[in-house]
Amino acid sequence: MKRLLFFSAAIVMAYAQENPVNETRESPVGLYREIRNFVLPGSILETKPIRQDTEIIVRINAVRPHGSSFRYDLSYCGLEAGEFNLSRYLQRKDGTSAEDLPILPVRFDGALPAGRLQPNKPIPGNLPRIGGYRTLLIAAGVIWILSPLVLLLLRSRKRQPEISSLQEPETIADRMHPLLQAARDGRLDTSGQAELERALIGFWRERLNLHGESPATALAKIREHKDAAILLEQLERWLHKPNSQSPVDLDSLLDPYRQAIAETKEKD
């Protein structure tokens, strides 16, 4: 009988040493503290889901079988100053009641003075009426993808007039016609004369099919052509040669071009 009493006392002492249940564990607010090899009776436990206003964050780091119970490594961190029961933050995995768990008192000491003002609780905002967060994200994504395309489109539209202003929208004949008319009427200023000369060079390049040649080579080849050489030489005398002895007959110079334009229009 004495031996039995001795063994019972030893088991109780060992359990009490393993699980110093009634001892209040103290720690400052915000620092993690660990409890290792803590035996809790009953089926396996897990932590309760964390509430927004929870006072303690509890984590189960390891679980090992211990006879019909389980031995736990726990870590916890207090978010509020005060005394709490750690068991309240645990629940059984199998859904049975955890009311039978022993009280695990913990105390957290805060550095802030008592009676401080608490911030107002955040007021939950209303989600947009159409859709929700997911819809908002999808809309933002679509705008993100489309915005560079819109920018490119706008840029290309802006550039369009520049390109079209450099391209010749008219044919050589169309360009030459008003210039020849103005020259005949004596209304052609220096800019017009320059434009006319360039148009006439373009006319001969087109007529002699010299599109593939470099402009300098094309002009040299135009000068090798019998008719073109004579007309261009007259044009030079009119526009470039100083104090020309023989005056240039503009009608005879420009008539071949007028006739060529008229022929082109008849063909069209």
Add this chain to the structure above:
Amino acid sequence: MDKEENVTAFIEQIRNRVGTVVVGQDLVVERLLIALFTSGHILLQGMPGLAKTLLVNALGRAIHLEFSRIQFTVDLLPADILGSEILDQSSATFSTRKGPVFTNLLLADEINRAAPKVQGALLEAMQERRVTLGDETYRLPVPFLVIATQNPIEQSGTFELPEAQLDRFMLCHRLHYPDVDEEEEILRRNLNLGIQKEGRGAVANTEFDIVSDEPVGGVEDLNSAIDATHQVHVSEVFIKHVVELVGRTRTHPNIELGGSPRAGIALIKGARARALIHGRNYAIPDDLFSLAEDVLLHRIRLNYEALAEGLTGADVLNEILREMG
């Protein structure tokens, strides 16, 4: 013979003299003469072995001008070109030693091989036509023409001239390989160069050995040609063409950097000299179209889009010229 005939004969004699040693580079000779008559500077771009140095050498000897050549290397210093002050220990005074830049005709061979500091020193001298050594400023001889060369290959270890510095060159001419007939003629002439004996030794002649030292004209003839160039008439219509061309390089959608007003000036000057060389006393569009590439191509920079499309400056410039006329 009147003055005009004298100038024409002088030009013809120079071309003939250079033609005795250089085959098929008539266009380059013309460009060199244009640079010489307009007091501009010229950059020759071409593969090695296209007789760039020989050409300049022959031109220098034909006009009886002082000629210097500098081979640009990475370790060249500005003082190697401009000169420096040297301490005379016997008199304890500094004496000035003028560099090779003090000449009439300066060949700057492979200019892109030198460091930017050296390139800058030469380009400054080209621009201002004067050099400062110590406290003294010296004017460069008149005429003063720089003919620089650079190879478009072997670009590793070179310092590319930026557009702002390239703008100092009135012309940038790109040399091409001779055609088949010209190349055959080059080989035939080379076969007949012969050898020269000196003392007990002998050595094969090079083209440089057969360049005649007898000048076809002097500085007076050159002055007459420069004067005649200034008498060449440039019409208002021609000026309109030049402004139109330079303006189009500034607004073309493929060009980031267009021609400067200096480009327009170079076109007018070049056109005058070309007209004189071709026996005219007035400039015509042929002069403009012929010189456009040499005057404008090194002054324009294509934008990223054009480069991404694989366009070259020559493509864009030809497009502009075609659009013009």
